[in-house]
Amino acid sequence: MGALVTVRVQREDFDLSAEVSRLSFDRPEIGAVVTFSGLCRDEAGTLAALELEHYPGMAEAEITRICELAIERFGLQAATAIHRYGKINPGENIVLVVTASPHRQAAFDGANFIMDFLKTSAPFWKKEHLADGTTGGWVSAKDADDTARDRWKR
């Protein structure tokens, strides 16, 4: 039986299909798997790369806490979250969330919940490198992300 929660913070890319297989291997009770992946956008050609800084130790701990909350709240059968750090080019993967449940709604909601909390409370920071060779500075946190997280309050 696969692990309930799998969390990795890594420089390397990940493979969506391999992570889905890992999560659902020998788990015939799973009926739904939802996969979300977040990619680096090129911002209409202006962005050369993103550089992701993280707080080693806390990043893993915080994502694990979020996954455990989601498992508890939505009755997930498993959750995987992988977040990359370092320099990431447009088109490359940044983050992966995979959730599993007996029926689809819990897996959809669980993945959504994990992403909303991950964006506002997992210790990662993005710095922009622009296509014109300059450093664009640190990406600002968005109020919309706080709003997205707060809709889960009850």
Add this chain to the structure above:
Amino acid sequence: MSTVNLVYFSWVRERIGKGEETLEVPAGVVTIADLLSHLKTLGEEYETALEHQNVIRAAINQEHVEHDEPIAGAREIALFPPMTGG
């Protein structure tokens, strides 16, 4: 007097000019808010980094805390801007 390991990230790290340091915590510095006020007296780089004090997020021993959290017993305190992962 006790010592605590401070770690900084993102533009807080860049503006202070280092990623970590050990600090002697003076008597009277009880909460994260007190710590921020104290750090701002240590030099221009701290003043600049922590100017907008309400924006600064803090973690004690790798867990998020509010500014009114007491720092007694903390091994590691992290200061950083709002997070932008995902």
